[in-house]
Amino acid sequence: MKPHIYIPAPIDSNRGSIIVSCPERLGIVATVTQFLYEHGANILNSDQFSSDPHEGFFFLRIEFCMENFAKRIDHLRQQFMPIAIRFQMTWRMTHLMERKKLAIFVSKEDHVLRELLWRWNIKELKADIVMVVSNHPDMEPIVTPLGIPYYHVPVTKETREKMADIHLELLEKHRADTLILARYMQIIPGKIIERFPNQIINIHHSFLPAFIGGKPYHQAFARGVKLIGATAHYVTENLDEGPIIEQDVSRVNHRYQVEDLKRVGRDLERIVLARAVQWHINDQIIVHDNKTIVFR
Template sequence: MNHNTNTRARLLISCLDQPGIVSAVSTFLHQYKANIVQSDQYSTDPSGGMFFMRIEFDLFEDGYEFSLIRTAFTDVAKSFNMDWRMELASRRKKMAIFVSKEDHCLFELLWKWRAKEIDVEIPLVISNHPNLKEQVEAYGLTFIHIPVTKSTKKEAEQKAVELLHEHNIDFIVLARYMQILSPDFVGTFPKRIINIHHSFLPAFIGANPYAKAFERGVKLIGATAHYVTNDLDEGPIIEQDILRVNHRYTTEQLKVAGRNVERIALARAVTWHINDQIIVHGNKTVVF
């Protein structure tokens, strides 16, 4: 059977665990002549815990529109009180990148985007500094400088939100964007803002964490990618990674190691988000 990626769809489900969920979903897809190509599920506790599921399926019947199937699934979802979403794999998500002066996470994403390793549209890159304008525009992308000061923070955020809506942005990546976003901004894009930070938190808070880490002789450098919530750096964790270091590393070498691990963890988290591999439940994620 020829596989056409235009017919590949993904279904993500979370609900209270109860008998008959898998059967109901499979029967529904079978009714619409869909072919399940991958199915993953996870239960926190079979007796009354939470149930999570991700299914990839192909639609081969020309008569069935994807939108029709998505609408029809509402009945199944209601009967199990599901939190769910269904996406076409072929729909390219629109990603906005926010960046300040540090470029390592930005360039990792742009390089992967140009290499078609992350299949998204990038309508705009927003920065509170003008420094990276030329480099971003060299990729043929739109760079927008929105300066932020204490007195203009609200207006700057409002301008950014308007631009994001104007371009129908699906999600935002903070590629070392050194501004704290207001609850209003975060609330406008729930579970749709991905951030990266070093994993010294909460051990080395504030300025110069690498100098503090050097003084303590740390042996592991890490990074955490997470969804942004109103609790600073405490949203649902998507991915973490580490690099081993030793006493020979200078503060500067620790920073380089830190930048490397941040790039890797962030790019991985972004890839999983694009591929609809993440279900957020409370302050945790289930990554399939």
């Protein structure tokens, strides 16, 4: 076999990743890296994690650069299948320059939405925001000047399931692959969660699992906490119990009233959700059971 001579490829158009989770056994890293080598890939970054010995699971993420990767990705996926079967892998191979299509759902609080729009506008958020949906009309003046479609879809407890069909039609129309709940104060129906597994990211304004459900700042005030937090997590049908992606906290004291807690919490919510969204669109997250492994 002739040795490979690597010719550097333009990273912006030929960068990919492969993410693997499987039962732990010898030879996983060697086999995956050998596969990439044989197909002319240059490994740019590699990270791995072994879970608790009793569970025996292994997680791997490799970023690489390969000539004509975008055109070859389907063939490479087919070629990798025997390896995946051999090691019982759950895996995905992605082209990192393919921009995810985000749909943002929001209610009346604008701070998290503004943060995401700002990061998108300065090109820090490398994704396409294909639409913003709200159960109120309030955010339209913020969104439409940016050229992003805005849809006002009123939702009540009684109409939630019917409105879910409208939401699904809009998501299909705009080919959204990720939903961001930017303080969207409505329960997401199961039919949407089923359609977008581990693709709906919510920001909850507490340090979960504390203060699940509504009015967590009021709950925190009543409990007299000394820390408040925010949690970004994937949405499941169990309210506020999906896999946690990112969390942060800030100290408070007995002088803080509910409005003070909200003020501090808004900053936490903005940064925590922005981090989670960035890691998701960069394909840096593996969901395993009800936990996440975040390679950062």
